[in-house]
Amino acid sequence: MSSKPSSSPAPATPLPEDRVGRNIGVGCFTFFIGGVSGAMSAVGVGKLIGFFNRCTPSAGLPACEWWVFAGYGAVIGAVTLPVLALWRLRRADRAADAATTDRG
Numbered sequence: 001m002s003s004k005p006s007s008s009p010a011p012a013t014p015l016p017e018d019r020v021g022r023n024i025g026v027g028c029f030t031f032f033i034g035g036v037s038g039a040m041s042a043v044g045v046g047k048l049i050g051f052f053n054r055c056t057p058s059a060g061l062p063a064c065e066w067w068v069f070a071g072y073g074a075v076i077g078a079v080t081l082p083v084l085a086l087w088r089l090r091r092a093d094r095a096a097d098a099a100t101t102d103r104g
Contacts (some may be wrong), residue, residue, distance in 0.1 A: 004098070011053025022089070023086055026085055026089060027086055028033075030081045032078075034082060035074040035075075035077050038073040038074050038077015038078060039071075039074040039077065040073070041077070042043075042070055042072055042074070042076070043066050043070050043073065044060055045065040045069060046069030047062060050063045050064045059082060
């Protein structure tokens, strides 16, 4: 009886140094993207609030006091998007580490 070795080796997990670099890159990129997308979304919410409050914005402006909504939205987006992205990456790293462990 001959036993054939498996043809697909276990995927190699990245080194911790590679994960740190990846996490820094993902965190910085999603910080800026989250800030911009959060600001745009919050200005949209500000337009809705202005509509229900019967506020008419000045000519050329998207909403009344749009800068307040944009500021809060940018902060919320710049914090939540990197946190969620890095949380998902760490979950995948833990699953990959558990699948390749040699703990008998």
